[in-house]
Amino acid sequence: MGILQGFLDALVGLFNDSGLTDLTWKNYVMMGIACVLLYLAIKKQYEPLLLLPIAFGMLLVNLYPAIMAAPSTELVPVQQYIDAHGGEVPNYAVTVLDGINYYNVPTNGGLLYYLYQGVKLGIYPPLIFLGIGCMTDFGPLIANPKSFILGAAAQIGIFFTFILAALVFGFTDAEAGAIGIIGGADGPTAIYTTSILAPHLLGPIAVAAYSYMALVPIIQPPIMKALTTKKERAVVMTQLRPVSKLEKILFPIIVTIICSILLPSSAPLVGMLMLGNLFKESGVVDRIFKTAQNELMNIITIFLGVTVGATATGDVFLRLDTLMIICLGLIAFMLGTAFGTLFGKLMYLLTGGKVNPLIGSAGVSAVPMAARVANKVGQQENPSNFLLMHAMGPNVAGVIGSAVAAGVLISVLS
């Protein structure tokens, strides 16, 4: 009888500890959303390298919220603690409550809490930028520096969305800045800026930023087509001049110096991006170049993806604010694409039809997806037109542009 009772008590204890009693309807909704994101990542292959870990982190934290729990202290009566530990007297602080002495016994945080510190302290985004720098060829931008204008134009969406979020939707200026940066279509920049300006919005903003990056091929083409004519989309651009190795080596050094002097807040992002690029172009640090673009990048992507996903708990995510952030993020992204394309049109007019305005849309970062979309839309009008290399100029300019825009927002708002 005693054994049976013990068995039943154990079962009841297990049931009480299980998610079946702890979880709320919000957690189940979030699990549903996580499964949809997993479907998009695996079946539709929308940015799977990021979407898959994000979605799984989201699933995990809603199944077991304690995995993101911060370390805390537990109050244990002094005598009870000593009895349970064979008379050992620990070195913990003592709190007195109602005349009883309690030890402040520290408890460990959840696994993802510790990994999340890399996001919270702004460590992962610059390291991701290091890897991106290793993988980026700035040749098209050096060959055609005017692309910087398109990279700047596509950042206009950030600032318009900032105004919208602050004045219409009632977010604070710091929150509005963090929301606006989604328009840069650059996940690491969005996370870095948000971790400084509005850390409490990190989950929704990161999920929105990466989701829209994944949805570039769906969001951008209708805007690009609406703002350009068939004739403009069919423009074949002339071959870019070859860029010498010396120019490619000087580029990251010069950009780092200029950006860091003029806008020190952008130094962690721009500096790491350019360091990665210097690894690549210098050709003398092959081992660390390969590590930065492969192993390091992959490890950080896993940590970043899973922990960012793990910030999206039901309580944080299923709020009106989150829906507004997602809507504003979409607006920011669409405005960025629109302004990039419109500036592309302006360059088309100023150059007498030599620039295909579609490459302007690649000014939103999202490397190289946005450039590939510009190439694809161009080929729908003229299948023998290869815009990819031309679009890479504004595309990589957009990475620098969004880092500069982030620097401006951080300087002004933090």
Add this chain to the structure above:
Amino acid sequence: MTTYLAAAEPNMSVVILITGFVVVFAVLILLIGIIWAYSKIVSTAQSFAQKRKEKKLAKNNPVSADVPVEDTAPVVTAVADSSADLQTIAVIAAAVEAYYGEGKARVVGIRPATGSSARSQWATAGLMESIPKMRSEGLL
């Protein structure tokens, strides 16, 4: 800057909007100027160095300077001397034949794609993405 903005609270958002526009465009336009300038300097310096090198070469070897290099050194002959190179050529020829179909293509020369004729990785990626589509549409 923060102090100034805090004082101008009602118009802060508009001030940030204008500041953002101006600073982002100013920094990137400055970069355009700098890249343009250093590209000019680098290319001028490199062409100057190249000319000096050619001059020096011509001075040391006046006979070879009279004969253009292209006329005397066909690209394929230069690489076809060793058996290893012959094997490489055979592999390339087999790959070309496998791609286009037997007897549908003929390799007439092989030379390294370097300098101005080299296609960048992005251009190659574009080509790789476009060719299957163009083929399926009957354009190739």
